Amino acid sequence: xxxxxxxxxxxxxLGPGDPGLITRRAWEVLxxxxxxxxxxxxxxxxxxxxxxxxxxxxxxxxxHTPLTFPMTxxxxxxxxxxxxAAQTVHExxxxxxxxxxxxxxxxxxxxxxxxxxxSVRALDEAxxxxxxxxxxxxxxxxxxxxxPLAEGDETFAILPAGYGVDTVERLLSEFDTLVLLKxxxxxxxxxxxxxxxxxxxxxxxxxxxxxPEERIVRDLARLKGEKVNYLSLxxxxxxxxxxxxxxxxxxxxxxxxxxxE
Amino acid sequence: xxxxxxxxxxxxxLGPGDPGLITRRAWEVLxxxxxxxxxxxxxxxxxxxxxxxxxxxxxxxxxHTPLTFPMTxxxxxxxxxxxxAAQTVHExxxxxxxxxxxxxxxxxxxxxxxxxxxSVRALDEAxxxxxxxxxxxxxxxxxxxxxPLAEGDETFAILPAGYGVDTVERLLSEFDTLVLLKxxxxxxxxxxxxxxxxxxxxxxxxxxxxxPEERIVRDLARLKGEKVNYLSLxxxxxxxxxxxxxxxxxxxxxxxxxxxE
Numbered sequence: 001x002x003x004x005x006x007x008x009x010x011x012x013x014l015g016p017g018d019p020g021l022i023t024r025r026a027w028e029v030l031x032x033x034x035x036x037x038x039x040x041x042x043x044x045x046x047x048x049x050x051x052x053x054x055x056x057x058x059x060x061x062x063x064h065t066p067l068t069f070p071m072t073x074x075x076x077x078x079x080x081x082x083x084x085a086a087q088t089v090h091e092x093x094x095x096x097x098x099x100x101x102x103x104x105x106x107x108x109x110x111x112x113x114x115x116x117x118x119s120v121r122a123l124d125e126a127x128x129x130x131x132x133x134x135x136x137x138x139x140x141x142x143x144x145x146x147x148p149l150a151e152g153d154e155t156f157a158i159l160p161a162g163y164g165v166d167t168v169e170r171l172l173s174e175f176d177t178l179v180l181l182k183x184x185x186x187x188x189x190x191x192x193x194x195x196x197x198x199x200x201x202x203x204x205x206x207x208x209x210x211x212p213e214e215r216i217v218r219d220l221a222r223l224k225g226e227k228v229n230y231l232s233l234x235x236x237x238x239x240x241x242x243x244x245x246x247x248x249x250x251x252x253x254x255x256x257x258x259x260x261e
Numbered sequence: 262x263x264x265x266x267x268x269x270x271x272x273x274x275l276g277p278g279d280p281g282l283i284t285r286r287a288w289e290v291l292x293x294x295x296x297x298x299x300x301x302x303x304x305x306x307x308x309x310x311x312x313x314x315x316x317x318x319x320x321x322x323x324x325h326t327p328l329t330f331p332m333t334x335x336x337x338x339x340x341x342x343x344x345x346a347a348q349t350v351h352e353x354x355x356x357x358x359x360x361x362x363x364x365x366x367x368x369x370x371x372x373x374x375x376x377x378x379x380s381v382r383a384l385d386e387a388x389x390x391x392x393x394x395x396x397x398x399x400x401x402x403x404x405x406x407x408x409p410l411a412e413g414d415e416t417f418a419i420l421p422a423g424y425g426v427d428t429v430e431r432l433l434s435e436f437d438t439l440v441l442l443k444x445x446x447x448x449x450x451x452x453x454x455x456x457x458x459x460x461x462x463x464x465x466x467x468x469x470x471x472x473p474e475e476r477i478v479r480d481l482a483r484l485k486g487e488k489v490n491y492l493s494l495x496x497x498x499x500x501x502x503x504x505x506x507x508x509x510x511x512x513x514x515x516x517x518x519x520x521x522e
Binding site for chain 1: 272274276280281282283284285288289367368369370371372375376392393396400403404405410412416417418419420421424428435436505506507508
């Protein structure tokens with residue numbers, strides 16, 4: 001009967017780079033008998049997620065499989081690779097062994113694990129999935145800077161910068177803090193926008209925080225024309241943003257404090 | 262000379278409730294010789310943060326101090342308590358001992374540690390502060406539901422619900438996912454809004470995820486008129502939100518893919 005048991009698929013968030021930010025639960029799974037799977041961009045390529053675990057002092061176990069997820073936006077190509085990865089993982093799960101998929105950052109945001117677990121469940125609904133939450137990169141960045149993302153009644157938003165300068169400018173007026181991801185393609189335009197809005201001193205560029213290649217740049221103007229990594233982000237605060245009225249306290253109570261309407 | 266050394270102030274994020282989500286770095290500090298400080302709402306009251314550590318199997322060390330931060334929006338009262346807490350912590354730091362402040366969730370969002378560390382540094386600029394990032398509640402909630410906060414090109418925003426139904430409705434059209442915090446005072450109004458917008462099935466209410474008192478409600482209509490905890494949040498997805506054009510790839514390249522402009 002025991003040989004009929006299927007393994008569980010575990011998504012282990014490892015945080016953005018500092019091995020100290022791995023959670024106790026992820027650490028426990030990594031020490032256990034689960035088969036390791038980890039993403040690479042091409043066959044034989046490096047794995048950022050695996051690198052975090054290695055820097056934590058763990059060696060690669062005998063039971064491990066790299067899964068290829070190429071850097072492309074071609075939906076047909078992606079679907080083929082996701083299916084292939086899901087089939088590989090599913091075969092191991094059918095043998096009764098748990099599979100832990102190594103995730104850089106947190107599984108809930110822009111993670112390959114979302115597609116992998118969905119594809120595995122599409123092949124086999126009976127597969128049990130455990131998702132271990134982790135520290136997102138922007139939270140680690142804020143902690144590293146010693147500056148909060150939000151305090152009191154503040155608001156913040158996270159978006160790929162690719163939606164463009166107009167969208168970023170509109171949201172700058174709405175939020176206290178913006179986290180802009182994938183800034184690579186339009187960093188120059190973003191720097192120009194912040195300069196025009198007088199917010200250059202309120203931004204910070206961060207790359208691979210918590211790793212040996214960490215880079216933090218507060219003087220954003222210096223980055224113009226520079227090549228940046230895919231794993232970089234821009235934190236921007238807008239101390240002058242328009243504030244709405246805030247409703248507080250018990251339900252049905254109109255308001256206790258805030259600016260006049 | 263050694264007796265002149267001042268202690269460090271360490272903000273240790275513990276995650277939202279599941280002791281498995283404590284990071285290795287926070288765990289290391291908790292096992293060390295640092296003096297523990299933790300927030301309570303009133304003298305002799307419970308500490309949610311301390312509770313997480315206790316459920317992880319750690320006992321309170323002899324060197325520990327509760328710090329009172331009352332639930333009030335009165336700025337003058339708050340300032341008095343922050344100063345008092347900072348003075349208490351500063352005295353311990355002057356003795357050369359490190360102080361670790363226990364933080365539920367993550368230090369970067371809506372955390373008392375922001376005020377505490379600022380007040381301590383205002384008293385004594387020479388105090389070194391270490392901020393240990395942690396798993397934010399909304400990331401743990403998403404992992405628990407097995408649903409991402411954002412995938413692909415999606416965007417998401419975090420805000421106190423108190424800005425009101427109009428603000429929430431406007432942002433619903435802008436973001437794929439909204440995380441609404443402090444929903445207690447206007448939960449009924451939010452449920453009405455989601456019903457009107459046809460998004461009731463895309464929302465989920467979560468309270469104290471990862472603790473023995475965890476509560477998850479997908480049938481939001483059921484919550485109308487119910488009393489909810491301060492530590493609760495609402496995740497809302499808007500599958501129908503308007504999408505902008507996305508700029509991708511290398512810098513200066515116009516666009517590779519996306520909807521027509």
